[in-house]
Amino acid sequence: MSSPPKHEGSPPNQEGSTPKQSLAVWKFASCDGCQLSLLDCEDELLLLGERLEISYFLEASSATVAGPYDVSLVEGSITTPHDAERIQEVRRSSRALITIGACATTGGIQALRNFADVEEFASIVYASPEYVSTLDTSTPISAHVAVDFELNGCPINKHQLLEVIAAHLAGRRPRVRAHSVCVECKRRGTVCVTVARGVPCLGPVTHAGCGAICPAYDRGCYGCYGPMEAPNTPALNARMAELGCEEVDLVRVYRTFHAGADSFRQASEAHERR
Amino acid sequence: MSGASRTRVLRADYLARVEGEGAMYVRLEGREVAEVKLRIYEPPRFFEALLRGRAFTEAPDITARICGICPIAYQMSAVRAMEDACGVHLDQGPLRDLRRLIYCGEWMESHSLHVYMLHAPDFLGYSSAIEMAREHREVVERGLRMKKAGNALMALVGGREVHPINVRVGGFYRAPTRRELGAVTDQLQRAREIALDTVRWAAGLPFPQAVCEPEHVALAEEGGYPIDRGRIISDGGLDIAPAQFDEHIVEQHVEHSNALQARIRERGIYLTGPLARYALCSSALRPLARDAAHDAGLPEVCSNPFQSIVVRSVELVQACDEALALIDSYEEPDAPAVEVTPRRAVGHGATEAPRGLLYHRYEIDEDGTILDARIVPPTSQNQLAIEEDLRAVVAEHIDLPEEQLALRCEQAIRNHDPCISCATHFLQLTVERG
Numbered sequence: 221m222s223s224p225p226k227h228e229g230s231p232p233n234q235e236g237s238t239p240k241q242s243l244a245v246w247k248f249a250s251c252d253g254c255q256l257s258l259l260d261c262e263d264e265l266l267l268l269g270e271r272l273e274i275s276y277f278l279e280a281s282s283a284t285v286a287g288p289y290d291v292s293l294v295e296g297s298i299t300t301p302h303d304a305e306r307i308q309e310v311r312r313s314s315r316a317l318i319t320i321g322a323c324a325t326t327g328g329i330q331a332l333r334n335f336a337d338v339e340e341f342a343s344i345v346y347a348s349p350e351y352v353s354t355l356d357t358s359t360p361i362s363a364h365v366a367v368d369f370e371l372n373g374c375p376i377n378k379h380q381l382l383e384v385i386a387a388h389l390a391g392r393r394p395r396v397r398a399h400s401v402c403v404e405c406k407r408r409g410t411v412c413v414t415v416a417r418g419v420p421c422l423g424p425v426t427h428a429g430c431g432a433i434c435p436a437y438d439r440g441c442y443g444c445y446g447p448m449e450a451p452n453t454p455a456l457n458a459r460m461a462e463l464g465c466e467e468v469d470l471v472r473v474y475r476t477f478h479a480g481a482d483s484f485r486q487a488s489e490a491h492e493r494r
Numbered sequence: 495m496s497g498a499s500r501t502r503v504l505r506a507d508y509l510a511r512v513e514g515e516g517a518m519y520v521r522l523e524g525r526e527v528a529e530v531k532l533r534i535y536e537p538p539r540f541f542e543a544l545l546r547g548r549a550f551t552e553a554p555d556i557t558a559r560i561c562g563i564c565p566i567a568y569q570m571s572a573v574r575a576m577e578d579a580c581g582v583h584l585d586q587g588p589l590r591d592l593r594r595l596i597y598c599g600e601w602m603e604s605h606s607l608h609v610y611m612l613h614a615p616d617f618l619g620y621s622s623a624i625e626m627a628r629e630h631r632e633v634v635e636r637g638l639r640m641k642k643a644g645n646a647l648m649a650l651v652g653g654r655e656v657h658p659i660n661v662r663v664g665g666f667y668r669a670p671t672r673r674e675l676g677a678v679t680d681q682l683q684r685a686r687e688i689a690l691d692t693v694r695w696a697a698g699l700p701f702p703q704a705v706c707e708p709e710h711v712a713l714a715e716e717g718g719y720p721i722d723r724g725r726i727i728s729d730g731g732l733d734i735a736p737a738q739f740d741e742h743i744v745e746q747h748v749e750h751s752n753a754l755q756a757r758i759r760e761r762g763i764y765l766t767g768p769l770a771r772y773a774l775c776s777s778a779l780r781p782l783a784r785d786a787a788h789d790a791g792l793p794e795v796c797s798n799p800f801q802s803i804v805v806r807s808v809e810l811v812q813a814c815d816e817a818l819a820l821i822d823s824y825e826e827p828d829a830p831a832v833e834v835t836p837r838r839a840v841g842h843g844a845t846e847a848p849r850g851l852l853y854h855r856y857e858i859d860e861d862g863t864i865l866d867a868r869i870v871p872p873t874s875q876n877q878l879a880i881e882e883d884l885r886a887v888v889a890e891h892i893d894l895p896e897e898q899l900a901l902r903c904e905q906a907i908r909n910h911d912p913c914i915s916c917a918t919h920f921l922q923l924t925v926e927r928g
Contacts, residue, residue, distance in 0.1 A: 249537040252513045252913075253562015253656040259611060260655055262642040266634065269624035280611060281622030282511060282904070299537045329559045330539040341543035346754070347747040352538055375562060375656040433653040437660045438830070439667040442555065444657070472549060477559065 241290035241389060244276035246310050248296025248303050249330055249358060253375040254321035255279050255295050261378050268382075271389070287313030291388055293381075297323040297358045299330060304355070304364060311365035318384060322374035324361045326446055327480030329374075331358040334480055360480065369394060374444040374477040377429050397428050400448045401441050404432035413440055420460045422473060425451035425483075446478040453487040467491045511612040511622070513563050513913040520888060520903065527888050530881045532907070545867040550576045550836055550858045551663050557854070557869065558657045561913055563607070566600040566648065567847030569661040570722055571854040571869075576663045578737075579841025579858050580834045585723065588827040589665040591820050595675075596651040596658065597721050597845070598817040602644025602685065603655065604848035605768075605806045605813070608911045609692060610637025613803050616905040617699040633695070636688050640810065643685035646678055647817060665831030675821045682821070686814035690786055693807040697790035701800040702902060704887050708763055708879045710770035710795075713846050719778045719812055720771055722845050727774060729795075730761055736844035739853050745870065756875040765879040766850030766872050767910055768805040769796055780819075783812040799883050799909040806911075836862030847872050849911045873912045880910050 245255050259265065259280060268274075275285035292314035298304050311317055319325045327334070333341055338356045342349035361367055371384050371394075380396055387394035397403075401423035405412065413419040413435045421440030423432070427448045434441045457470055465473075474488035517533040541560055545553065553572040558565035570593060577584060584590045610633070611623040620626040627634040645655040651670060652658025660666050711732060715724030727733045734742055745754040758764050773795040776787065787808045796805055838860040844853045850872025857866040887906040891899055 247515065249539055251559050251562040251565075253559075253565070256562045256607075256656060259607065260641075260645060262638040262645070265638065266624065266627050266631070269627065274622075274624060277622075278511075279513060280511065281624065282615075283621030283625065299539070303537060328539075329541075329544070329556060332544040333540060336543070338540075341540040342538070344543040344546070345538065345540050348749070351747060351749045354538060358539075374559065375654075430654070434659050434667075437653050437666075437668045439659060439662075442659075469549075472552065476552075476556070 240271065240273040242273040242275040242285065243385070244287065244289040244292045244310075244314065245279070246276070246292060246294045246296075247279070248294065248307065248324065248361075249299040250296030250321065250323045250328065252279060252295070254324075254373075255293070257320075257376050257378040257381055258293070261382060264382055268385070272385075288315060289313060290315050291385070292317045293320050294318065294324050294361050295320050297327045297330060297360060298364055299355050299358045300353055301355060302353070307361060307364050316368045316388060317361070317365065318369045318371060318388075319361045319367055320371050320381065321376050322372060322444065322446060322477045323358075325370045325372045326478045326484075327358045327360050329477050329479070331480035332475060333358055335475070358480065371396065372427055372446045373429050374446075377431065380429055398449045399428050400424055400451075401426045401428055401430070401432050401435075401445070404428050404430070405435050408432050408436060410435045413438065414459070414463070418463050420463050420465050420469075420473070422456070424456050425453050442476065443473065443484070444477050447481050447483040451483050453483060454490075457487065457491065467494050511615070511908060512911075513561070516912075518884070518903065518907065520884060522888070522892075525892055527885045530884045530888075532877050532881050532884075534877070542867045542869055545856075545864050548864050550579070550856070550862040550864055553854075553856065553864065553867075554661050554663065555657075555659075560869070560871070562656050563604055563913055564600060564847045564849070565657045566597055566652070566661070567845060567852050568854075569658070570597060570845045571843040571852045572856075573661060573663050573843070574723065574845060575841040575843030575854040575856050576858070577834055577841070578843060579839040579856060580836055581839075582664065582832060582834050584665065584832065588669070588825050589830075589832070590722070591824060592651060592666060592669060592827075593661075594722055595817055595820045595824075596648060596661070598813040598820070599644050599647030599651065601721075601809060601813040601848050602817075603641055603648060604644075604911075605810050606637050606641040606644060608848075609696065609803055609806050609810070610634060610641070612911070613905075613908050614699075616901070616908060617803070636691065640685050640688045640692065643678075643681045643814075646681055650674065650678055662831055664834040665827070665829075667830060669827050669830040671826060672824055675824055679818065679821060682814055682818050686782075686811065686818065689807065689810035689814050690782075692810055693786045693790050693804065696804045696807040697792075699803065701798060702887070702891065702905070704799060704883070704890050704906070705797050706799050706879075706883045706886050707797050708765040708882060709758065709761060710773040711758075711764045711766050711851060711875070712771040712774045713844060713851065714775055714778075717778075719780070719783075719816070720775055720846050724844075726844060726851065728758070728764065729773060730758070730764070732758065736842040736853065739842065739844065739855070739870070743870070743875075745874065754870075754874050755877045756870060757878060763878040763882055764875065765910075766875050767802075768809055768848075769799065769802050770850065771846060772796060772805045772808065779808070779812055780815045782815045783808050786811050799906065802909045802911075836860065849873065849913055850876060871913070873910075876910050876912065880907055880912065883909065
């Protein structure tokens with residue numbers, strides 16, 4: 221991802237220094253946790269505020285500057301007709317658009333509606349579903365506009381977020397590895413929970429980035445960083461079945477925070493049909 | 495304002511520094527507040543529907559995703575409700591202590607975020623904490639250190655700050671050792687000092703006048719400030735078990751909001767959160783927090799909602815001090831969780847999220863499949879009280895210039911740290927004068 225050219229709307233130079241690049245943070249259907257990750261960078265936040273012009277970040281600031289923006293971070297999925305239009309505006313006003321988190325990258329937990337009747341969903345929650353304006357599906361940002369980089373995770377890892385922002389400022393590709401959680405367990409020195417204790421674990425098919433937290437807490441990975449590149453879900457599922465997972469469990473494990481990701485969706489549908 | 499017939503429209507297109515998306519509509523007829531609407535248009539995500547058909551053990555991880563600011567609150571109300579359904583009650587011992595401990599971490603993280611980054615800029619006239627840091631760097635850095643301590647505690651017990659992974663029905667996946675907990679003691683002791691400084695600093699902020707006296711609702715239990723369990727009480731005579739929530743609290747769906755509005759069946763509007771907890775349970779504060787509140791000059795019942803920033807700071811002292819005490823007395827449990835066997839039943843769980851009471855109710859099948867779920871977040875409960883506050887604040891400050899009045903309204907909304915993502919949910923603020 222190359223560094224975008226400076227636009228005329230950049231903030232004024234201070235005594236001839238290089239103009240700061242501008243950052244915008246946008247929210248769609250989400251829990252706010254991924255943008256909170258930016259505020260959770262307690263040691264880096266003030267430096268970030270000095271290096272970047274934070275032009276639009278409503279969770280943190282009531283001051284907003286009109287676009288275009290050099291970098292837009294987008295949290296959340298598209299679930300309403302209004303948001304489907306709004307993301308087009310965000311794309312038009314952004315030189316680089318980076319999705320942050322499971323919702324923006326694969327549709328999030330709310331993509332479970334994609335497997336159900338949304339009218340029935342609305343009637344379960346709301347006494348007057350006719351007041352609610354919603355789409356039948358929850359879809360990732362990439363289903364609507366071109367995306368320059370996707371940082372996945374439910375929630376994202378704040379160190380990876382800083383790396384992605386820093387890489388953009390430096391005009392280089394972010395160092396975000398695409399291997400599985402298994403590699404992170406080995407690096408961390410965690411004994412495999414599946415091999416040693418027979419605990420079902422999605423680590424072999426899940427994208428790295430979290431730091432393999434769950435196995436370090438004696439728990440199988442539940443896939444919250446989404447599918448790695450080309451995951452071999454059938455092989456893993458056969459092993460999980462041997463460990464006692466029933467078909468319903470295999471459907472459930474893939475239908476959580478990345479239910480809408482192609483490979484996880486296919487894995488869940490394969491077991492739903494049986 | 496010259497005449498009653500003068501038409502003025504105040505508009506602040508976005509209310510920032512809240513979690514989520516909504517709008518505010520205030521219409522004035524002359525000097526009278528004719529209509530106030532907190533409009534919540536955060537897109538609905540249908541959690542209560544998508545929980546149906548899931549395993550009872552999945553509720554803590556799924557409901558955590560309702561809110562990235564207070565995931566522990568969701569996890570704690572969920573595990574409590576599931577355990578209640580299954581006849582398991584973790585009311586004492588190290589597993590409950592660990593639950594209170596991680597909850598203290600969340601209060602520290604959420605309250606320091608709100609006090610320093612979302613609310614303080616209102617009092618000092620800045621658009622954000624980052625802007626505020628240019629002139630008050632040490633204040634913002636103090637807040638960030640406090641927040642970092644809360645996050646460190648969450649990450650230690652829960653595995654990570656946002657959507658912790660270690661909480662399960664029955665307890666935890668892995669219980670920390672005494673030695674591991676000891677690693678955060680120094681950081682928490684420094685955080686406790688910062689919390690005491692925060693109370694003194696917050697007490698000296700300029701508070702706009704307002705008198706708001708809603709019915710206060712909070713959990714209460716013997717022997718401690720309410721966090722993770724208790725009866726639901728109020729200063730209007732409510733005293734019920736969480737299981738009786740539905741008998742006394744009704745939720746309404748109105749056209750202008752994707753969050754349901756809750757009211758007490760018999761009387762109407764009520765408030766939950768720090769002001770309510772403090773009004774009802776200040777005697778249960780730890781001595782250090784109680785003394786800090788006294789020295790700050792807080793009355794027993796705080797009727798000026800702008801002072802909520804002081805109450806939240808007192809709760810920071812409470813959370814730090816309690817966390818240290820819990821670590822000091824911690825004994826490693828024999829097992830990280832107790833066995834919880836599902837049965838066909840209904841269970842209720844009510845805990846105190848940083849911004850107020852969070853109620854969960856689940857009906858589960860004999861194999862643990864969730865048949866029905868109901869979640870009532872604090873901001874749904876506080877919506878009407880926030881609207882009432884706005885009426886009072888607008889009436890009190892009606893002679894302010896338009897822009898200042900609009901800002902004051904936004905500040906008044908932030909008094910209650912609304913989490914609109916929870917309640918469904920960006921605030922667009924419109925004040926219209928007729």
